[in-house]
Amino acid sequence: MTDAYAVFGNPIAHSKSPYIHRQFAEQAGQDMSYTKQLVPEGEFGAAADAFFLSGGQGLNVTVPFKMDAYSYAARLTQRARRAGAVNTLALQEDGTLLGDNTDGIGMINDMHNLGWPLAGQRVLVLGAGGAVRGILQPLMEQNPAEVVIANRTFHKAEQLAKGFHDLGDIQALTFEQLEGRQFDLVINGTSASLSGELPPLPESLLAPGASCYDMMYGPEKTVFLQWAEAHGAGRLADGLGMLVGQAAEAFYLWRDIRPEVVPVISALRRKMGKKSS
Missing domain, CATH: 3.40.50.720 (NAD(P)-binding Rossmann-like Domain)
Incomplete structure (x- = not known):
């Protein structure tokens, strides 16, 4: 069965996360879907409940719901607790939801990649x-x-x-x-x-x-x-490399596989360049 993932936000139309995670899934040969969902303000909890009850395995969370996700998670990683915000929710084997914040490590890994x-x-x-x-x-x-x-x-x-x-x-x-x-x-x-x-x-x-x-x-x-x-x-x-880096860290949390970020950053840069020319 295809595992379902998504990103919640408002606005969300601009999100590059579905493209990024499709690239990661192809690289790693993973059977998973990834969609973006516009969530009305004040309705994060209900939307997350519906997503996980229908079999969802993990969520990315963007503006303005990172504090809602922080409250929603049953457990928090230490870096999420420090950040006071959650951008990744991962369904655990015991059925609880782990909240993490992958933004900072995404930026640090990008700087390491840049040397x-x-x-x-x-x-x-x-x-x-x-x-x-x-x-x-x-x-x-x-x-x-x-x-x-x-x-x-x-x-x-x-x-x-x-x-x-x-x-x-x-x-x-x-x-x-x-x-x-x-x-x-x-x-x-x-x-x-x-x-x-x-x-x-x-x-x-x-x-x-x-x-x-x-x-x-x-x-x-x-x-x-x-x-x-x-x-x-x-x-x-x-921050494009940070965007891809935080997604890679979320992918690792969900699938226990570290995807290659450099080809995805390059592909996104080409796509953005075409749109701006």
Whole structure:
């Protein structure tokens, strides 16, 4: 019997997850279906009940339901508990649902695939929302020299840093306090670059050869990556590899198989390029 998986979200029409998981299933020779489902706000629990009662094996969960999925799961992985959000639900052999958050490890694995160093690096993370919360534990586990969170609303960054300070050197700064500091890796976790905006970043922020990563992605370079390129970044990447990486981690959770991500990232990049030309 074909195993059923899906992604829940609102909106959901734009989701690339069905394409990604079809590629993984083909690679691994897995008999599975994967659909996307638009769920009305406030109805996550009912929709998830219906999905699992009809034989569903696992769900991906996107905006705005990651907190609902966190509450819905019977058990949580440690990284999901830290993130305070769930993007993957997996039906266990005992019939319970495990909630995981694969976003952060998806980003870290993408950086490993790109050959970027992480241990001993001075890291700046821009933003203090749910997307950033989801990456902090996997990031801290890479043993960076320090992690700084900068956000327009300082107290949000401060709260986040306090919540993860047991994992290593992590602190919150205002954008003004970044003046005179330099970083080896800058991660943009704000959605501002999608609307063509940029936080007020000092001109001398990037250490020589610095890496810059935008968790957002698109057919063109984001505004943040354009800024990074103009200010001497040695390496640039958008979040498409993170998207495929978090999906690969979910696939592994469900099927116990690690799919190859690089060919899927390349295929998606080609598809996006065709649409934008």
